[in-house]
Amino acid sequence: MASNRLDRLDTTERAGLGLAIAAHIILLGLLSFQFGPSDPAQFSNPPMAVDIIAEVAPVATAPEINAAPPAARLGDPDSREASPPPPAPPVPVVRQRPPVLSKVEPMRQPRPTPHAQPQRPSATPAVNPPSRPARDPRPSGALDGIAAGVARDAQRNARAATPPAVQSAAAIRADIRVSINSEVRTPWNACRVSGIDVDQLKTTIVFRLTQSGGLDRMVSVNTAGVNDSNRPQLQRFEECARRAIQLATPFANLPQEHYTYWQTYTLDFEKR
Amino acid sequence: MTRTLLGFTIALVAALLSGQSTASLAQPAPAPVTAAQPAPAPSTTPQAPPRETVTGDLVQERTSIIVPVFATPGSVDTAAGTTAVLGRQIAEVIAADLERSGLYAPSGPDGVRAIAMGEVTAPQFAGWRGSGAESLVHGFVRADGAGNLTVGCYLYDIALGSELSRNGFVVQPRDWRRAAHRCADAIYSRLSGEAPFFDSRIAYIAETGPKDARIKRLAIMDSDGANHRFITNGQAIALTPRFSPDYSRIVYVSYLANSVRVYVYDVGSGTQRVVHESSNASFAPRWSPDGRFILFSMAAAGNADIYRIPADGGPPRRLTDSPGIDVGGSYSPDGRRIVFESDRSGAQQIYVMNADGSDQQRISFGGGRYATPEWSPRADLIAFTRIAGNFRIGVMTPSGGGERLLTDSWQDEAPTWAPNGRIIQFFRTTQGRDGRSQIFQVDLTGVNLRRLPTPVDGSDPAWGPVLP
Numbered sequence: 001m002a003s004n005r006l007d008r009l010d011t012t013e014r015a016g017l018g019l020a021i022a023a024h025i026i027l028l029g030l031l032s033f034q035f036g037p038s039d040p041a042q043f044s045n046p047p048m049a050v051d052i053i054a055e056v057a058p059v060a061t062a063p064e065i066n067a068a069p070p071a072a073r074l075g076d077p078d079s080r081e082a083s084p085p086p087p088a089p090p091v092p093v094v095r096q097r098p099p100v101l102s103k104v105e106p107m108r109q110p111r112p113t114p115h116a117q118p119q120r121p122s123a124t125p126a127v128n129p130p131s132r133p134a135r136d137p138r139p140s141g142a143l144d145g146i147a148a149g150v151a152r153d154a155q156r157n158a159r160a161a162t163p164p165a166v167q168s169a170a171a172i173r174a175d176i177r178v179s180i181n182s183e184v185r186t187p188w189n190a191c192r193v194s195g196i197d198v199d200q201l202k203t204t205i206v207f208r209l210t211q212s213g214g215l216d217r218m219v220s221v222n223t224a225g226v227n228d229s230n231r232p233q234l235q236r237f238e239e240c241a242r243r244a245i246q247l248a249t250p251f252a253n254l255p256q257e258h259y260t261y262w263q264t265y266t267l268d269f270e271k272r
Numbered sequence: 273m274t275r276t277l278l279g280f281t282i283a284l285v286a287a288l289l290s291g292q293s294t295a296s297l298a299q300p301a302p303a304p305v306t307a308a309q310p311a312p313a314p315s316t317t318p319q320a321p322p323r324e325t326v327t328g329d330l331v332q333e334r335t336s337i338i339v340p341v342f343a344t345p346g347s348v349d350t351a352a353g354t355t356a357v358l359g360r361q362i363a364e365v366i367a368a369d370l371e372r373s374g375l376y377a378p379s380g381p382d383g384v385r386a387i388a389m390g391e392v393t394a395p396q397f398a399g400w401r402g403s404g405a406e407s408l409v410h411g412f413v414r415a416d417g418a419g420n421l422t423v424g425c426y427l428y429d430i431a432l433g434s435e436l437s438r439n440g441f442v443v444q445p446r447d448w449r450r451a452a453h454r455c456a457d458a459i460y461s462r463l464s465g466e467a468p469f470f471d472s473r474i475a476y477i478a479e480t481g482p483k484d485a486r487i488k489r490l491a492i493m494d495s496d497g498a499n500h501r502f503i504t505n506g507q508a509i510a511l512t513p514r515f516s517p518d519y520s521r522i523v524y525v526s527y528l529a530n531s532v533r534v535y536v537y538d539v540g541s542g543t544q545r546v547v548h549e550s551s552n553a554s555f556a557p558r559w560s561p562d563g564r565f566i567l568f569s570m571a572a573a574g575n576a577d578i579y580r581i582p583a584d585g586g587p588p589r590r591l592t593d594s595p596g597i598d599v600g601g602s603y604s605p606d607g608r609r610i611v612f613e614s615d616r617s618g619a620q621q622i623y624v625m626n627a628d629g630s631d632q633q634r635i636s637f638g639g640g641r642y643a644t645p646e647w648s649p650r651a652d653l654i655a656f657t658r659i660a661g662n663f664r665i666g667v668m669t670p671s672g673g674g675e676r677l678l679t680d681s682w683q684d685e686a687p688t689w690a691p692n693g694r695i696i697q698f699f700r701t702t703q704g705r706d707g708r709s710q711i712f713q714v715d716l717t718g719v720n721l722r723r724l725p726t727p728v729d730g731s732d733p734a735w736g737p738v739l740p
Binding site for chain 1: 652
């Protein structure tokens with residue numbers, strides 16, 4: 001087989017092969033000598049003692065070969081928003097007191113509801129982008145939606161997406177979650193709602209925070225799961241949810257540098 | 273020097289390989305997938321909009337409410353005592369109402385700092401916050417020149433420092449308890465979302481004497497047991513009372529010797545008259561929602577059927593004609609349907625029919641027997657007694673679904689609805705010859721069970737609507 005192949009080589013190839021063999025021999029010879037100044041062998045790290053304590057470690061620590069495709073989008077794809085609104089100076093959080101009524105009249109007077117409360121100057125007046133900016137119609141090349149196909153298993157995807165930036169984003173998210181959830185949960189628990197099927201109610205509140213972590217305003221309050229039996233509790237249920245946010249704010253310990261992330265926040269309130 | 277030579281050698285080796293391989297090497301190699309990690313994003317801010325779920329506990333401590341003595345601008349004598357005394361008594365009634373609802377843990381008026389008149393509309397929240405209570409009730413009692421009382425009632429959220437509700441009631445001094453109930457109703461409605469029910473009355477059968485010679489008298493009282501009054505003297509046995517929708521009359525059944533009568537008692541005048549009399553057993557009269565008709569059941573020759581009779585008396589009209597025992601009709605709040613029990617299937621079960629007796633359908637299919645169905649004033653549920661070993665109170669929807677049992681004792685029976693359709697009253701009999709009958713109430717969660725104190729034993733409670 002090999003001889004057949006050699007036979008089929010033409011002269012140029014034979015010359016090339018000869019040259020290559022010769023060059024290899026020359027190379028071997030050259031490598032046997034040392035040119036230039038000889039550096040004494042150095043370790044960048046000092047040698048360390050290794051104790052073999054067992055043949056097999058209890059837990060495999062070798063990195064797993066990750067077969068999952070990478071996350072479709074790992075960072076800020078393309079910041080197209082015209083420069084974000086300049087962050088206003090932190091607005092001091094002042095709890096509103098209801099207007100004190102001087103007259104002792106047992107008549108019902110219009111009282112301020114949370115909706116009707118005079119708006120504090122918004123942290124970002126007028127220039128405020130809508131809470132969820134409309135999708136930029138221009139092609140961004142971000143391959144939107146590709147994640148939906150490749151990342152069926154969210155957990156797997158989350159594990160796959162381990163570049164440094166995203167990992168710390170997840171950590172930030174977890175930190176904020178802990179900080180907000182634990183503070184809202186106490187007043188939410190303290191506000192009692194009783195009745196049939198109240199466990200089916202779920203109130204979703206979208207709210208905006210000032211840079212100092214205070215409540216700027218509530219963007220929307222919606223409740224799902226309403227039926228004939230729990231409808232009487234609906235108003236109180238929503239009130240308790242709003243109250244929980246009012247009492248829990250200002251949130252301390254929110255990372256200032258990620259204000260754009262937690263500026264608009266959504267909480268789903270339920271009682272189980 | 274070494275590197276150059278090395279590179280040259282590699283090039284030579286490459287030249288040796290076949291043309292195909294060379295061609296493929298000439299192409300830029302597709303980067304392996306794992307190498308395609310993009311550079312770290314410029315910002316580490318997470319991009320997905322932040323959203324999370326806050327899950328609270330449904331079973332909670334009762335809401336703590338502070339109820340100080342109601343203030344008065346200056347103590348004045350009234351027909352019911354001084355306004356200062358009334359301020360304390362009204363706060364006591366409110367606290368007792370809230371406590372009895374099972375949802376609230378009121379503190380005060382004893383042991384709570386009394387408030388000045390000026391604080392009623394300007395509570396000192398900072399001071400109350402130390403108590404840890406959620407809500408604060410303030411109010412005042414003022415007597416005017418015409419001899420009326422004005423009772424103001426305010427509810428505040430202590431943590432938020434905000435006002436939740438305010439109400440004022442002008443009453444005769446003798447009706448001061450009603451003003452307190454109305455205030456408690458306002459607080460209950462505001463905090464629970466439910467319709468009020470404290471300002472209502474209850475009719476029941478007061479029982480005395482040994483079990484084999486029981487004296488059963490018709491009695492009425494306020495929803496908290498106050499203003500208790502016996503209506504009948506006990507010569508005849510009184511059973512199954514029901515308030516008319518406007519509270520002006522009470523219908524009940526009276527047994528005397530061999531005669532069974534359906535009476536309508538006029539609360540205002542204290543007089544009563546017979547609307548139906550028979551030697552056959554008659555039972556369980558119920559008003560139509562418009563107060564014009566009375567349903568009742570009558571047994572004859574081993575068969576019992578449901579009849580309708582004008583509230584002023586007249587010929588009864590038979591609504592059921594099955595060969596079994598059909599008893600205990602109760603109107604839906606719109607007056608168009610009637611729920612009743614029947615043993616036509618072999619054991620007592622619950623059926624519904626149109627008000628004219630047509631379209632009779634069975635709605636209960638569980639094991640054991642079902643008795644004494646009662647339609648909720650809110651129309652969404654039917655309460656009943658489930659008999660399977662012991663007697664328990666339960667509810668189901670008018671189509672028979674969602675059955676839930678609310679009590680578990682030896683013998684609980686005869687449910688009647690609070691005017692808001694969220695609390696059920698019934699009577700509980702304890703086992704044995706010395707067993708007692710007492711009136712209890714439970715809310716629809718089945719958690720808040722309370723005994724309603726009565727001067728003597730009680731049975732057959734009937735909760736009237738909220739007072740007009």
